[in-house]
Amino acid sequence: MLRRTLARLLLAAPALPLLGCNMYTSSCGPAGEGTGEPSKVNQTFRIADLQLADGGTPEPGASCEQLCVLAAPQDNPPGPCSLQSGDGGTPETVTCTVTFLCEGRRPEGLLSDGSVDGRVSALGALFASMAHLEAASVPAFERLARELEAHGAPARLVRAARRAAADEVRHAQAMGTLAERHGAPVPTVEVEPFQPRALERLALENAVEGCVRETFGALLAGWQARCAGDSEVRQSLARIAPDELRHAELSWEIDAWALSRLDEAARRRIQEARREALRTLQREVEESVEQEEFVRLAGLPSREQARKLVQGLAEWVITAEA
Known part of the structure; x- marks a missing residue:
């Protein structure tokens, strides 16, 4: 059912890199109790290129905070900035803290945020964040495999989690290559030492990071594989997308197994956590920022397209929970 649903949602993706493909942003920072902080990077904008909502230009003497609201409106209030x-x-450029986000399974206790130091291109920062998240998924799946085994899960789920960890190693290498091509170093992944968890806590993380975040990540990978104007990006995501779909399916299989072993109160808490993760995803879509480089090269969906993808996913989740 999941595979058919995602395929149906991806039918809206253009088969070639057209202007219909645009930028979507979402969270790829540290994970705590099902929440994350986005990755940030400094990006410099020419003040002469900035426009007000009415098409006018900023007033002389405008502060860097005012200019960054125009340049990177997703930050409210804007982060640290400076004028050059x-x-x-006379100030000619403004450097703003810009948020880059992506999707995937973040391990509990992730300390590093995927941010890149120094001036790098927007695409470099994006791919570095994606590489960081793919690399963070490796210990997430390794831990998941160990915990599933400890909780007596079927052997096929344990094997699938270990296979997913190996997949993520390749994904991190592919995204790292793209980041380095655009002059961005890949941030080192830092994760707190793992502690044993009760089954409900494992299931709660899986519901948020797997059933929602990773499932939407599979949608994004499939979209980029069709829409990216950069052939190397398109080819890389075409190899990654089938793996991410398997990981999403694994998340839902683990969900079904875990829920069968938990009581009704625990099942309700997990269901609410999953629905809250969907609401968070919807808010992030509304706060997303669009940049021309992502239109042509990264192949991510527009805000309106991402809104429809999230809505389609939410409708499927509600049906699956019934």
């Missing part, structure tokens, strides 16, 4: 002046002493 030209030879005449």
